[in-house]
Amino acid sequence: MEARDIIKKPLITEKSSRLMEENKYSFMVDRRANKNQIKQAVEEIFNVRVRGVNTSNVLGKLKRMGKHAGRRPSWKKAVVTLEPGNRIEFFEGV
Numbered sequence: 170m171e172a173r174d175i176i177k178k179p180l181i182t183e184k185s186s187r188l189m190e191e192n193k194y195s196f197m198v199d200r201r202a203n204k205n206q207i208k209q210a211v212e213e214i215f216n217v218r219v220r221g222v223n224t225s226n227v228l229g230k231l232k233r234m235g236k237h238a239g240r241r242p243s244w245k246k247a248v249v250t251l252e253p254g255n256r257i258e259f260f261e262g263v
Contacts, residue, residue: 191250
């Protein structure tokens with residue numbers, strides 16, 4: 170997989186904004202990607218040094234529309250901790 174296939178999009182939430190102060194950034198990633206692949210992808214795309222990667226599988230929410238029930242897709246979340254002195258400028262304007 171290519172780096173841009175692994176990192177799908179950044180997550181911009183209140184919690185992820187608080188984590189940015191601790192030099193941690195959140196991304197939605199490919200469900201098949203492991204921590205090493207995620208680390209290499211972030212280092213390649215943003216040109217930073219990664220200290221650690223934490224991942225979690227997020228179960229899709231159950232949604233109803235009248236009597237019909239469905240489920241949103243499940244996805245994988247990665248929280249990437251950067252080495253001191255590194256920043257991702259992409260997130261700075263948020």
